[in-house]
Amino acid sequence: MVYEAFPQYFAGKPKVDRLEMPIVQEPATQLAMYQNGELDVVLVPLGDYPRLKADPRWSKEMKTWEARLDRSATLPKYDITIHPKKPRGG
DSSP states (O other): OEEEOOTTOTTOOOSOSEEEOOOOOOHHHHHHHHHTTSOSOEEOOGGGHHHHHHOHHHHTTEEEOOOBSSSSOBOOTTOEEEOOSSOOOO
16 A cells, blocks of 8 residues: 655645555564565564564564553553664665
């Protein structure tokens, strides 16, 4: 999926001109693509979390967040995504 910036957007011109979001359904494939520099952000499959958390390289790029479904429900804190510090891929 490709998104192009709309310069006349009511809130002002977007800071990004183009955003590409490949549709990859298999979580293991998403992770492999991230590790190869083909994706910039990925949700870490729960089964891979302990291995990646222990890895000095990948653990530096991991960001943990707590998501709230509503005021009473909270997802586990091990819901992880990786955010690179610099853009990756082409």
